[in-house]
Amino acid sequence: MFDLIETTEQLQNFVNKISNASWVAIDTEFLREKTYYAKLCLVQVEAEGLRACIDPLSIDDISSFSSILHNPNIVKVLHAAHQDLEILLQLTGKVPAPIFDTQVAASVLGIGDQMGYARLVEDMLGVSLAKTQSRTDWSKRPLKPAQLEYAIDDVRYLAQIYPKMIDKLKEQDRLSWLDKDFTRATDPEVYASNARERWKKVRGNQVLKRPQLAILRELAAWREDKAEKSDRPRKWIVSDDILLDLSRQQPSNLTEIGEIRGINADRSSNTHQIWLDLIKKGQNTPEEEWPELPRSKKPSPNQNALIDLLMIVVQIQAKKHNITAAVIATRKQLATLVQSGESRLSDDWRGELVNEQIHKVMSGEMTIGVENSIVSLIE
Numbered sequence: 001m002f003d004l005i006e007t008t009e010q011l012q013n014f015v016n017k018i019s020n021a022s023w024v025a026i027d028t029e030f031l032r033e034k035t036y037y038a039k040l041c042l043v044q045v046e047a048e049g050l051r052a053c054i055d056p057l058s059i060d061d062i063s064s065f066s067s068i069l070h071n072p073n074i075v076k077v078l079h080a081a082h083q084d085l086e087i088l089l090q091l092t093g094k095v096p097a098p099i100f101d102t103q104v105a106a107s108v109l110g111i112g113d114q115m116g117y118a119r120l121v122e123d124m125l126g127v128s129l130a131k132t133q134s135r136t137d138w139s140k141r142p143l144k145p146a147q148l149e150y151a152i153d154d155v156r157y158l159a160q161i162y163p164k165m166i167d168k169l170k171e172q173d174r175l176s177w178l179d180k181d182f183t184r185a186t187d188p189e190v191y192a193s194n195a196r197e198r199w200k201k202v203r204g205n206q207v208l209k210r211p212q213l214a215i216l217r218e219l220a221a222w223r224e225d226k227a228e229k230s231d232r233p234r235k236w237i238v239s240d241d242i243l244l245d246l247s248r249q250q251p252s253n254l255t256e257i258g259e260i261r262g263i264n265a266d267r268s269s270n271t272h273q274i275w276l277d278l279i280k281k282g283q284n285t286p287e288e289e290w291p292e293l294p295r296s297k298k299p300s301p302n303q304n305a306l307i308d309l310l311m312i313v314v315q316i317q318a319k320k321h322n323i324t325a326a327v328i329a330t331r332k333q334l335a336t337l338v339q340s341g342e343s344r345l346s347d348d349w350r351g352e353l354v355n356e357q358i359h360k361v362m363s364g365e366m367t368i369g370v371e372n373s374i375v376s377l378i379e
Contacts, residue, residue, distance in 0.1 A: 041138035177349035215282030
C-alpha cells in the first residue's frame with residue numbers, strides 16, 4: 001500500500017507523519033531528453049512503514065518536503081545517489097544530508113562494484129524486479145497504477161535493504177569506512193556547473209592542438225551558458241562536431257562559417273557572428289593561457305613491472321577483506337601513482353587498506369612471496 005500525494009495539504013500531512021523518522025528511503029523519476037536541467041516528475045518515499053509517491057507536477061508548493069531532506073537527524077537512503085541528489089539540489093537549493101548510498105555500501109561489503117539496483121535487490125532479498133516500465137514517460141498524466149507500482153518498488157525494497165546493510169557493516173566494523181564517500185557526495189561543489197571547464201567534455205577534443213583548444217574553450221563555455229539559460233540540451237544549441245570544426249577550421253567570416261558541414265544555413269547571422277567573435281577571442285589568448293589536455297605517458301618497462309607488482313598488492317588486500325580489487329584501485333590509478341613518484345592512494349578507506357603496503361613495497365621494506373601456493377605479502 002502507498003499514497004499518491006497530489007496536493008500541498010496531502011504532502012504536509014505525510015511530512016508530519018514521518019518527521020520523527022531516523023531515516024527515509026528516497027528515489028526520483030525524471031526526464032532530461034529535452035531540457036538542460038532534469039525535470040523532476042515523481043518522488044518516491046518510504047519512512048516509518050509509510051510509503052508515498054509525491055507528484056511535484058501536481059503540487060503547487062513542495063517546500064514542506066525540504067524539512068525532511070535537510071533535517072540533520074534524518075538519514076536519506078538512496079541508491080546511486082548522484083543524480084537524485086543533483087535533482088533535489090535543483091528543487092530545494094541545498095544538497096540533502098546526511099545520506100546513505102546503498103551502491104557505495106555494496107562495494108564496501110563486497111557485494112559488487114557499481115551494482116545496479118535490480119541486482120542488489122535480487123542479491124540481498126531474492127526478489128526479481130520487473131522492467132516493464134523502464135521506458136516510461138514520467139511527465140505524462142495521469143500515471144497508471146502499473147507505473148506507480150513500478151516506481152514505489154524503488155523505495156519498498158530500498159527500505160528493506162538499508163537495515164540489513166547497516167547490520168552487515170557493523171558486524172564487519174566497516175560503517176565508518178563510508179563517511180568520507182558520503183560527505184563528498186553532499187558537497188555542493190560536486191554539482192556546480194563550470195562553463196569554462198566544459199571544453200574538457202567535448203567529444204573528440206583530443207584531436208585539437210592547444211591553440212585550437214583555446215577556441216574550443218570559448219565556444220563550449222558560450223554553449224553551456226546558452227543551454228543553461230534556455231533550459232535546452234547542449235546538443236540542441238550546437239553539436240560537439242560543429243564546435244570541433246569551428247575550432248579546427250577557424251573561419252574568419254560568415255561565408256566560411258556557412259561552408260562548414262552540418263551548420264544550419266538558416267541559423268541567424270547573429271549567432272554566427274557570436275561564433276566569429278569567440279573564435280577571435282580564442283585566437284588572441286596568450287600562449288601561457290592555452291588549455292592543455294593531460295597527456296598520459298606510456299609507462300616504462302620498469303614502471304610497468306612495478307604497476308604489476310602493486311596490482312598484486314591490491315588484489316591480496318582485496319581478497320583479505322572480501323571485496324573486489326577494482327573498488328580499491330584500478331591499474332590506471334596505480335600507473336598514475338607510479339609515474340608521479342607518490343606512494344599513497346586516496347585518504348579514505350581504500351587508502352587505509354593498501355597505502356601502508358604500497359609504501360613498503362615501493363621502498364623495499366616488503367615483498368611478495370608464495371607459501372603453500374598462496375601469494376602473500378612478506379615483511
